[in-house]
Amino acid sequence: MKSVALAVLQLLALAIPPIAVLIKMLRxxxxxxxxxxxxxxxMAILxxxxxxxxxxxxxxxxxTEYALNPLLQLALAFTVLGLVPFALxxxxxxxxxxxxxxP
Incomplete structure (x- = not known):
């Protein structure tokens, strides 16, 4: 399960640049x-x-499932929080x- 969770994070990292390109193309x-x-x-914001x-x-x-180092938890949290300014x-x-x- 841990590898699946990490793969989801990798997917997130790979999916954001195309959204940025699509927004630029739309503009x-x-x-x-x-x-x-x-x-x-x-749809892009969603x-x-x-x-x-x-x-x-x-x-x-x-x-909750793994004893992650607090520094690693912080890094993961910053990774997700970094998407918030992009959405804004x-x-x-x-x-x-x-x-x-x-109109």
Whole structure:
């Protein structure tokens, strides 16, 4: 189970860069109507929130099942918390995008 939990953390690390690229591509697309843009930003932000939730679940599992070094627990917590500013930034980009292209 420990290897599965660590694999989930690796998956989280690999999934974030493509989301960032998709957000950048979305911001540069001029042909999409506002409704598609709104749904696209919503899905990107939802992905980030779900990844944060998955990371928290893995951290709780690892902390309760294994005697992890406190420094390692802190590093894992910072890894998951590092996604929070990214989610907030995506929200700010959405607001800016809405002012430019929204109704």
């Amino acid at each position: 540069n697309s001029d042909d999409l109507p506002w409704s598609h843009r709104k749904w696209s930003f919503g 992905s980030i929130v779900l990844f944060i939730s998955a990371g928290i679940a893995v951290l709780v599992y690892l902390s 930034f995506a929200g700010v980009l959405y607001k800016e995008h809405r002012m430019t292209f929204g």
